[in-house]
Amino acid sequence: MLKLKYWDDPYRTEFRAEIVNVVVGADVVALELSETYFHPEGGGQRSDRGTxxxxxxxxxxxSGGDHRTVLHYLDAAHTNLEKIKPGQAAVCKIxxxxxxxxxxxxxxxxLIYGAARKLYRELGYAGFSITGDGTGTVYLxxxxxxxxxxxxxxxxxxxxxxxxxxxxxxxxxxPNEVTNIKNVVYNVKLPERDVRIVDINGWDVAVCSGTxxxxxxxxxxxxxxxxxxxKKDVTRIDYAIGKNALDENMITHRAISKMSSFFNVNRNELVAHAEKLNNEVEEKTRQLKKVREKYSEYELLNSINNAVEIGTMRLVVVALRNVDQNAARSAASKLMKREARLVLCIVGESGRIFIVGxxxxDLxxxxxxxxxxTAKKYGGGGGGRPHLITAGGLTGDVDTIVDDLQSTLLRNLAEV
Ligand SMILES: [Zn+2]
Structure with a gap:
């Protein structure tokens, strides 16, 4: 039976074994060895590389269901089969x-899972994977x-x-003894015999076949x-390790250092400073919104001077930029309370183009x-009450839509 020697010595990088079988198929050459220190892919860990x-x-x-047959795949296109016959020695490097x-x-x-044991009264292990590039993922x-x-x-x-x-x-x-081990964790089907336990001095105890x-x-x-x-109750935690962790920490330190220097505040005061700035920006944004709304109202009032007369009605179709749909609706409603015989359409742009009519x-x-x-013609749609219609999701050029809508309205209203 094959000996999985990486369990005995995960630090061994060179060994000799005997080639016991050579599997040759279309584009495949794989070896079975008498023993191996190569870790096969499994349990969330990638397979080893080497020669x-x-x-x-x-x-x-x-290979097979007993986890006692391991195939070492070689580059089939560049493998000299003379070098790997059964019975020959295999000189292996990991x-x-x-x-x-x-x-x-x-x-x-x-170690992360063990740390989570300290934080959460109820904790379950929902798997992990490592990519071989110095990062990993654990699902808690x-x-x-x-x-x-x-x-x-x-x-x-x-x-x-x-x-x-x-x-x-x-x-x-x-397998029967596993349940007697205090706080042991596993989420895989246990083998029929020889269950391997890893114990990090009580920090974490798990069923595990890795290195x-x-x-x-x-x-x-x-x-x-x-x-x-x-998914529900399960959080994905991504981590970096060793040099990758240092690199990640350096990125964070550089960013903090740059911000600290940019704002000319001590790093301990950086968060409070950012919160203060954020509050100021929010306040300025609120003020700017109000100014824009006022300006829009002014633009609307001004546009009435250029209304097109259709019988006793007046028609205004106007483009308003820098105003969102709600503000346009609010400005239009306000204006309608004091104007008579007026039809007003605003074509605005806030992300996508919208129309408020x-x-x-008295009309x-x-x-x-x-x-x-018009909205459908430009890929949008809309609806609303007879005195306040809203359409959205239009794409195209605002001025073109204004002209188009005005022509359509002139035709329709002239028929009334
Ligand atoms: Zn492990």
Missing amino acids: INALPVTDVQF DWEYRLLNMRSHTGCH NTSRSITSEDIHKLTQLSNMAMLEDLNITTYFVT HFTRTIEVGPIAIIGRTKH AQSH DVNLASPIIQ
Whole structure:
């Protein structure tokens, strides 16, 4: 039976074994070895890379259902089959740099999960994955949502566990014995025998088949870089590890340092300063909105001087920029209270183009048809009450729509 030696010594990068089988298929060459230190893909961890008899190993996978057959895939297009016959020696080298990244991400994941154990009374493990580039993702099932303050605490606690240099041990138990282990976590179907347990000195205890360090200090710095809702009660936590964590922290430090210098405030006062600025911007935005509304009212009043007369009615179609739909509706309604025999249409642009149409209370013309007809022509739609019609979602040129709407209204209103 194949020996999975990476469990015995995850630091071993060179070994010799015997080639026991060569699988050759269309575009596939894969080897079975008498023993292997190559970690096959599984349990959220990518497969190892390396070489066998100087031939690059492109993938390592379990084969069959017993997790005791491992296929080491070679680059089929460039493999000399003479070098890899059954019975021949296999001189194997593991890409340590890549393995190290995976071990850091993997062991770091346990440290984050252990930190989450301190924060949440009810916690479930909902899986993890590591990409082999010094980052990883762990999914936490929690009874309450994970706040940004929680992220700071998870970062601090997991880094503290790293610095405390806790001992990491692994051992095997039977499936029945798993339930006797205090606080053990797993979310996979247990093997029929030989269940592997990793215990980080009680910080985290889990059923796990991956590669771990023997001391937590080897994980290096941990930076949590993302928190997103995955599904109900499950949050996705993305993290960087080792040098990647340092790089992430440097990006944060540089940004804070630049902002601190830009605003000329101490970094401890940066948040309060940003809040103050934000309040000021909100206040200025409110004031600007009011000014724009006043200006729009003035523009509307002015436009009445250029109204087109149709019998006893007056028609105004005007373009208003820098005003949103609600403000246009409000300005039109206000004007209609004091004007008589007036039909007013505003074509505005706030993201997409909209039309607001209103008529004074002494009129009862069909405004909806020409406005909706025009809106549809430009990809929009609308509706409303007879004296206040709104259409939105139009695309095109505001001035063209103004001309078009005015022509349509002139035709329709002349028929009244
Ligand atoms: Zn593990």
